[in-house]
Structures are given as C-alpha cells and as structure tokens.
Amino acid sequence: MAFTTPTFVELREKIASDIDSRLTGADSRLRRSLVGVMAYVVAAVSFGLYGFISYIAKQIHVATADDANLERKASLWLNGRNPATKAAGMITFTGTDTTLIPVSTAVQRSDGIAFTTDADATIFAGTIDVAITADEGGKDGNTAAASALSLVSPIAGVDSIATVNGDGLTGGSDAETNEKLRARVEARIQQPPHGGADFDYVTWAKEVAGVTRAWEYSLELGIGTVVVRFMMDDTYADGIPLAADVTAVQDYIDVVRPVTADVTVVAPTAVPMNFNIGGLSPSTTAVQQAIENELIDLISREAEPSGTILVSHIREAISIAAGEADHVLVSPVADVTTSSGGISTFGVITWS
Numbered sequence: 001m002a003f004t005t006p007t008f009v010e011l012r013e014k015i016a017s018d019i020d021s022r023l024t025g026a027d028s029r030l031r032r033s034l035v036g037v038m039a040y041v042v043a044a045v046s047f048g049l050y051g052f053i054s055y056i057a058k059q060i061h062v063a064t065a066d067d068a069n070l071e072r073k074a075s076l077w078l079n080g081r082n083p084a085t086k087a088a089g090m091i092t093f094t095g096t097d098t099t100l101i102p103v104s105t106a107v108q109r110s111d112g113i114a115f116t117t118d119a120d121a122t123i124f125a126g127t128i129d130v131a132i133t134a135d136e137g138g139k140d141g142n143t144a145a146a147s148a149l150s151l152v153s154p155i156a157g158v159d160s161i162a163t164v165n166g167d168g169l170t171g172g173s174d175a176e177t178n179e180k181l182r183a184r185v186e187a188r189i190q191q192p193p194h195g196g197a198d199f200d201y202v203t204w205a206k207e208v209a210g211v212t213r214a215w216e217y218s219l220e221l222g223i224g225t226v227v228v229r230f231m232m233d234d235t236y237a238d239g240i241p242l243a244a245d246v247t248a249v250q251d252y253i254d255v256v257r258p259v260t261a262d263v264t265v266v267a268p269t270a271v272p273m274n275f276n277i278g279g280l281s282p283s284t285t286a287v288q289q290a291i292e293n294e295l296i297d298l299i300s301r302e303a304e305p306s307g308t309i310l311v312s313h314i315r316e317a318i319s320i321a322a323g324e325a326d327h328v329l330v331s332p333v334a335d336v337t338t339s340s341g342g343i344s345t346f347g348v349i350t351w352s
Helices: 008-022 034-060 067-077 178-190 198-206 243-256 285-302 311-319
Strands: 088-094 106-108 114-117 127-134 148-151 161-164 213-218 225-231 262-266 269-281 326-331 342-351
Touching: 008 034, 067 178, 178 198, 198 213, 198 225, 198 243, 225 243, 243 262, 269 285, 285 311, 285 342, 311 326
Parallel strands: 225 262, 269 342
Antiparallel strands: 088 127, 088 161, 106 114, 106 148, 114 127, 148 161, 213 225, 269 326
16 A cells, blocks of 8 residues: 655644644644644654655665666666767878877867877878877767868968768767666666576676667577677667677677677668658648657667567657647558668658
C-alpha cells in the first residue's frame, strides 16, 4: 500500500487535535494561543522531516535518484559516467619549406571552436599534414573535411588558413546524459556480468565513450565467434561510427572479453529511410519539423541491424507529432526491413 505524505495543513490539524485532546481547556486553533503556535512549529518541523525522508527514499532507487546520487551509484556499479571525448584528425598547412610548426600551435574555426596541434611539424614541398585535437570535449568539435581553420597567432612562413583533410575531425562526443547513464546502471543491476554472456558484449561496448546502442551476434562468423555492432547517435548525424571508433571499441572489448572468444567489432551499414508524406494538415514548417523529430526518434528507438520498423509505427509517429491533424503516408507503404548488417537511418522527407 502506498504511503501518502501528509500536507502541512493536515499535520497542523492533527497536532492541534492531539494537544486539545490531552490538555484540558486548550484551544490550539485560536490565532494567538501558545499551544496554537506550538502546533504550527511542530507541524513545520514534521513536514520538513517528511520531505527529507521522501527525498532519501527517491535516492535509494536508480530510476528516481538525482544527478549527484546517480553519479555515486554509477561509480559503484560501473566506471562512472562516460566523459565527453575530443574530436581529432588531420589538417594541412601550406607555406615556406623548412618552416617549423611547433606542437600545441592553436587554430580555430570561424565559430571560435579551438584546436591545437599534437606534434612538431615542418613544411616540406610547400605543405605538411598535422594531427590536431580539439581543446574541449564534445561533438561540437567534429568538423567536416575541407573546412578552414585559421591560426590564432601568426607564424612567419606559414599561411594563416589550414584545411581539414581526410575524413574530417571526428570522434568528438558529449558527456553521457543522465538518461543514458541511468539506463546503463539499471541494465548492470538487472544483468550482472556473466563472463561472456550475450548481454556482456553490449554492456562492454556501451562503456566506450560515445557509444549509444550496441548489439551482439553469436556464431555469425562461425563457431566461437561473436560479432558486435554499435551506433554513436550523439556523435554523428547518421549515428554510424567511423573506422577509428570501431578500432576503439574493438580494443576495449579485447581487454575485457573471455580469452577464448573470437570477437569482431564492425559498424552497421547505413540504409537511409526516406518518407513521402502528403495531405499534411496543417502544412506548416513547425508541424513538418515536429514530424521529422518524431520520425528520427522512432528510428533511434527501433532500428537495429537486420531489423524491421513497422509501417504502423511510422504512421503513429507522424500522428503524435505536435500540431498534426491529418496526413497521408505515401511511402513507405509496408514494413521496412534491412538486410544483414544494415540499419535504418533517417533519410529525407518529401512533402507532397
């Protein structure tokens, strides 16, 4: 049976009644009576104690613990919250041959996001590629290839603008949110480690910063093999990890896995899901954006490698979007299933 915390007024009335029943001639409800003041004071103290007990009760459970106590529980059950990671990659400087670009040279994007070089570099044949790392962790540091970065302080013989090359500056992710940390702690409590059970591989993958979803496939490559696929939804627009991310997860699982397991970590293959929606009412930018958000959320919740997203769930996601009154889902017209290793990602919406 649930316990209901009494309100201040209920406490005051109960205390007043107790005083009056035990003290002959007392009237605790008189505005300026001493016993009336006592009833108020004791009720106030009692109400504060009830509130504190209620707060403590919530901190016992992972599902209701506040930020600080969630952190404490995560440090006991896990390795704590996954921290923000810094974006890194290669940029190209141009300038005069033999000019030295010292380690920790500062460069920045036009929006002020700052990076520093990881090692000394010397221009040769008019150019040099240099590894850089963002000064601060977070996905804001991820930068597309061919983007321009400028020197914070000029270096004689070096052009002031450098260019991001390769796959861009990648790997930046924000610190794990309370919701994701809470889910990991609950999963750890409900599924304690079994030294290589199916869910252990999912747990291990999610212990790597930036990993948001993971799946394990036993025997996919033969007897004794395990394939792990994972996503990084908060790091990349489509959530598909890059080669460096796959290597990081592989290296981590190789440390904690059973010695007899042959584990292969791979990235899912993106299969963009496109939508054609007609007859939208009201057809406003706000409603269209709300529908897009709901579809992105649906895919992030239900998409998995070689999985299926039901067309009925697609229609539901559109219908529950804020402001939507009516629509016609032109496509897809049936459930969407991806092939082996493929995972549905959000594509584009065509409004017709």
